Amino acid sequence: MPLSEEELRMLEQMERALLAEDPKFASTLRGSRMAGSVRRRIILSSTGFVIGIALLMTGVVARQEIVGIVGFLVMLGAAVFGLTALRARHAVPDTPEQALQASQGLTVIDGGRRPRRQRAPRGSGSFMERMEQRWRRRREGGY
Structure with missing residues (x-):
């Protein structure tokens, strides 16, 4: 269950207080x-x-498909396991506020989920407007 706004604010205050009080201890815990x-x-x-490669080669040499x-x-x-570890290690902040918090060593995780990024518009107008324009061009014979 994600933390409420008040709980997140209190957690941030506690992290800042710990960082201000004993930065060496905070960096030791964090790092x-x-x-x-x-x-x-x-x-x-x-x-x-490496074990997977060894098994794969063993299966090929011994002609045992299952292996x-x-x-x-x-x-x-x-x-997949290794790449998720690397991805978590090199997570890029999504907002300037998160970048500032990361530079200070403070991070806020919204229930373990990342906020969704909005896609940039692909063309002029909405989807329906683009479909109407296509329909008009077809009717006029201009494809």
Whole structure:
């Protein structure tokens, strides 16, 4: 369940107070836990990927399709696991406020979800207006 606005504000105030009171301790807590977790996930995924390659090659050489398929699936799972770890590590702030908070070491997570980005308009007008323009061109014979 996502935190309410008041809870998020209180959490931000607590983080700022901790950072102001003891910045070294705050940076130690913030940096080591995330960096260690990401590093461990990348090492595990690399190991899994190598094991997957070994299984795939074993399946090819021994002409056992099942072993090769399992090796490919292990490789795929390890790659996804590692890439999600890298993506979480290199998350880009979406708003200037989040960029400022990230530079100060403060982050607010809205229930673990990222806000959706709005797409830029592809052409002039809305979808219906573009469809009407196409219809008019067809009726006039101009495709």
